[in-house]
Amino acid sequence: DAGVTQSPTHLIKTRGQQVTLRCSPKSGHDTVSWYQQALGQGPQFIFQYYEEEERQRGNFPDRFSGHQFPNYSSELNVNALLLGDSALYLCASSSLGNTEAFFGQGTRLTVV
């Protein structure tokens, strides 16, 4: 079991650009959630996908969007990058109704 895998592990982008981060959930999981973790802070919930639909959303602007594919993998897209978007982006997978979450190793995004 490969667990939750995220790609890429590190990324450097220029302010104003767009970025796509990817996540493959743990085998048997159907729900993917994305979190943003700023340095020294706890992770903040961005949104959650189930059955290819956004099920819940945190307090993040529309520049943050996502997608879930039929194989349950997911993408996080961020448009018009700001310096403040620099963070560790974490993907978590779970089974709907069994809320124990398993996290990937994260993608470190640096916006310059």
Next chain:
Amino acid sequence: KQEVTQIPAALSVPEGENLVLNCSFTDSAIYNLQWFRQDPGKGLTSLLLIQSSQREQTSGRLNASLDKSSGRSTLYIAASQPGDSATYLCAVNAYNTDKLIFGTGTRLQVFP
């Protein structure tokens, strides 16, 4: 609005000590509580999950307790080792939602 607080923010102890990390939350209507470990720049590793109906969970040298009525959880680490050095995060999951609300973590250093 649910808020999660962890005390202390940082802790440095000699190897072999037993220690307690604290987590408090403002809304007792939680579905479960999870403790995670995070190594620098890495993802989160799930340590223990306590359902709202449970009082405690144990895994090896780790024991987590939950007191919903007082809005508190503690993580007890027995016979600490240098390999336990990491940031420990607690997160609560409210009913009817699969999103986790995190504290800011306790950064633990165990020195030989």
